[in-house]
Amino acid sequence: LLYGGAINQAGSVKGKATAKHAVSDWMEIEKERGISVTSSVLQFQYGGYCINILDTPGHQDFSEDTYRTLMAADSAVMVIDGSKGVEAQTRKLFKVCVMRHIPIFTFINKMDREAMDTFELLDDIEKELGIATCPINWPIGSGKEFRGVFDRNSRELEIFSDTKKGTSIGEVEKVSIDSEEAKSIVSEAQFAQLEEEIELLDGASAEFDQEMVSKGELSPVFFGSALTNFGVETFLQHFLKMTTSPLPRMSDKGLIDPMKEEDFSAFVFKIQANMNKAHRDRIAFMRICSGEFKAGMDVFHIQGGRKVRLSQPQQMMASERHMIDTAYGGDIIGVFDPGIFSIGDTLTNSSEKFAYEGIPTFAPEHFARVRQVDTMKRKQFIKGINEIAQEGAIQIFQEFNTGMEEIIVGVVGVLQFDVLKYRLENEYNVEIRLEPLPYEHIRWIENEEINMDKLVGTSDMKKIKDLKDRPLLLFVNDWSIRMVLDRNEGLELSEFGRS
Numbered sequence: 001l002l003y004g005g006a007i008n009q010a011g012s013v014k015g016k017a018t019a020k021h022a023v024s025d026w027m028e029i030e031k032e033r034g035i036s037v038t039s040s041v042l043q044f045q046y047g048g049y050c051i052n053i054l055d056t057p058g059h060q061d062f063s064e065d066t067y068r069t070l071m072a073a074d075s076a077v078m079v080i081d082g083s084k085g086v087e088a089q090t091r092k093l094f095k096v097c098v099m100r101h102i103p104i105f106t107f108i109n110k111m112d113r114e115a116m117d118t119f120e121l122l123d124d125i126e127k128e129l130g131i132a133t134c135p136i137n138w139p140i141g142s143g144k145e146f147r148g149v150f151d152r153n154s155r156e157l158e159i160f161s162d163t164k165k166g167t168s169i170g171e172v173e174k175v176s177i178d179s180e181e182a183k184s185i186v187s188e189a190q191f192a193q194l195e196e197e198i199e200l201l202d203g204a205s206a207e208f209d210q211e212m213v214s215k216g217e218l219s220p221v222f223f224g225s226a227l228t229n230f231g232v233e234t235f236l237q238h239f240l241k242m243t244t245s246p247l248p249r250m251s252d253k254g255l256i257d258p259m260k261e262e263d264f265s266a267f268v269f270k271i272q273a274n275m276n277k278a279h280r281d282r283i284a285f286m287r288i289c290s291g292e293f294k295a296g297m298d299v300f301h302i303q304g305g306r307k308v309r310l311s312q313p314q315q316m317m318a319s320e321r322h323m324i325d326t327a328y329g330g331d332i333i334g335v336f337d338p339g340i341f342s343i344g345d346t347l348t349n350s351s352e353k354f355a356y357e358g359i360p361t362f363a364p365e366h367f368a369r370v371r372q373v374d375t376m377k378r379k380q381f382i383k384g385i386n387e388i389a390q391e392g393a394i395q396i397f398q399e400f401n402t403g404m405e406e407i408i409v410g411v412v413g414v415l416q417f418d419v420l421k422y423r424l425e426n427e428y429n430v431e432i433r434l435e436p437l438p439y440e441h442i443r444w445i446e447n448e449e450i451n452m453d454k455l456v457g458t459s460d461m462k463k464i465k466d467l468k469d470r471p472l473l474l475f476v477n478d479w480s481i482r483m484v485l486d487r488n489e490g491l492e493l494s495e496f497g498r499s
Contacts, residue, residue: 002370026165032445043332049240052332068343070096071359072287072332074247074268075103077239079226082108082115082142085124094129101216103243104131107235108139111149112160112225117279122205122221132206132218136238137231138197140190147186149223149231150177150194152201157182160230171312172233221364225330246330249289251346251355256290258329263350264291264299266333268341269359273387273427282387283314284337286347289356302346302355310347312336343392363495364395364410367439367474368417371407373431384428385409385420389467394420397472399462400452408464409434410442439474441481446492456487 042053054069070076076097080086097104108121115121122133137149140157148160151174159173175181178192186194200314212218212262220242224231248257249267256265270285301308313324316333327333344359372381385407389396395410411417417434424430439462445452451469452463460476473493475481485491 002372046236050331052330054332062365063081067093067096068269070100070102070361072267072285073102074237074330075105078106078119080106080108080125082110082121082223084111085116085121086128091128094131097216098130102218103213104219105235105239105242106133106219106221107226107231108223109138109226110229111142111223112146112230113143115139118223119200125219125221131216132212132384133221134206134208134218135201135221135223136208137222137234138194138201140194142188145190146225147190149234150198150471152198157186158231158234159185160225160228172230210242214244219462226241246289249356250355251356251495253352253388256354256356258288258290261290262352263291263348265289265346265348265350265354265356266293267347267356268343271337271341271343271391273391282337282339283334284341284345285332285334288327288331288333290329291349293331293333295323295325297349299347299349300353301340302348302353303342304340304345308336308340308347339390342390362412363442364412365440366412366414366417367408367410367437367442368434369406369437370409370420370464371433371435373433377430380428381424381432384424384430385465388420388423395466397464397466400465400471408437437474438476441475441478443473443475443481443493443495445471445473446494447490450488450491455491456484458483 041201042055044051044053055075078090078094094104106125108115116124116204118135118139118241122135125131125133135152136421137151137158139149140147148158150157154174155177156174157177161173161177175185183191195333206212206218208220209218213220220238222231222235222238224235226232246258248255250256251265260332266286266288268284271282272285273282293310295313297313298307298309298311300306312335313327314322324333344356346355348354372378385394385396388394393411394416397408397410399406399408409417409420410418421432421434424432438460450471455463457463457473458475458480462474464472464474466472473484475484481493485493
């Protein structure tokens with residue numbers, strides 16, 4: 001964003017102590033907690049390219065939002081903390097990248113702090129994530145001893161300097177590793193270590209192979225320090241050489257290639273209510289897969305079975321937005337949603353109707369019964385909880401065979417309960433009480449012919465239904481799932497719902 005001129009300072013994400021936040025964090029709760037809660041969309045120009053960034057939460061409690069966002073992405077940048085290596089949420093999200101064969105670029109960050117051994121870091125990525133790595137550059141030292149990175153191809157040393165902390169773009173000084181200047185910056189011991197490590201690397205690491213990178217089987221690795229704005233532009237320049245133009249997408253009539261298909265088509269991957277408190281609006285984010293988008297155009301909404309006009313089209317800079325007239329394949333746009341869109345919906349003006357692959361709903365792992373404190377605010381409560389559920393941040397269920405009186409909320413991570421409580425109070429003026437439930441496992445029933453009343457369950461099983469009246473089962477224990485399958489011949493259970 002800094003190099004594209006979209007922001008004028010590189011920054012860090014911190015809590016209350018600082019008034020400056022990551023540009024992409026726009027919710028009040030994000031600014032208070034210093035974490036990203038929801039993914040945001042940012043677009044900028046650099047070197048003749050138009051780049052759409054989908055910034056996602058790194059915190060594992062919000063990984064479901066990241067899963068959905070990955071469905072709209074063409075490549076992923078995996079940022080790894082040099083002192084921590086691969087963290088739990090990285091593993092989880094990485095599986096989605098592998099599943100979709102998304103090219104993965106690795107940036108090992110915070111090299112200006114004490115870091116793990118570089119070979120250990122690479123080993124960690126290869127072991128934990130099962131992907132080969134190819135370091136494009138190599139760090140010289142870390143923490144107080146960090147001197148910069150060595151470019152393996154040009155044999156140049158990019159000299160680290162932290163004087164650019166939080167400032168705009170500064171020139172990175174480059175010198176040949178064989179020059180006298182390099183010898184004055186790098187100590188003899190570091191020099192000897194670098195020579196030894198490069199020799200090891202040349203013998204042991206995978207060769208750069210563009211085809212393998214494009215298939216998501218080889219990850220180019222870069223080192224730097226984002227806070228001090230070091231190594232970022234080098235990364236960006238290499239990334240643009242190694243990445244592709246917008247990729248084709250799979251639909252029920254086959255692959256739709258943006259380079260060949262002239263008709264407009266897009267799918268919704270995110271819905272966000274109340275981005276602008278003044279307007280109380282809902283925005284549907286869509287990835288354009290083919291054709292040209294024009295403001296106010298009429299398109300066919302496949303799942304709704306009718307024509308709709310896409311009004312107030314906008315591109316985002318987190319919560320800031322500007323209206324646009326046109327957009328093309330690969331672009332991400334937000335359109336006004338009067339409450340008709342769902343995550344995974346397809347829109348097209350093609351005479352041949354088709355739908356893009358649905359986006360899977362991930363199984364919640366934590367459940368709570370939710371009640372509003374003031375019973376007079378039932379209407380706001382139902383509106384609020386439904387709108388937040390339509391965004392995909394939470395999933396809501398009802399007791400089987402009862403009305404909307406009893407609402408059960410399921411989330412992937414417990415922090416989402418805090419976000420729900422916070423948003424209902426701040427956006428809908430409704431106070432709620434959450435009563436945690438002991439269930440940890442949820443299963444959708446795949447075969448529709450199953451009679452729920454005759455289903456033989458276990459003592460720790462609960463029957464519920466989702467918003468589309470599909471029956472589900474909740475379990476406290478893992479072994480109960482196998483027992484219920486054994487007791488009910490022909491029963492098919494699934495861990496994923498369908499959008």
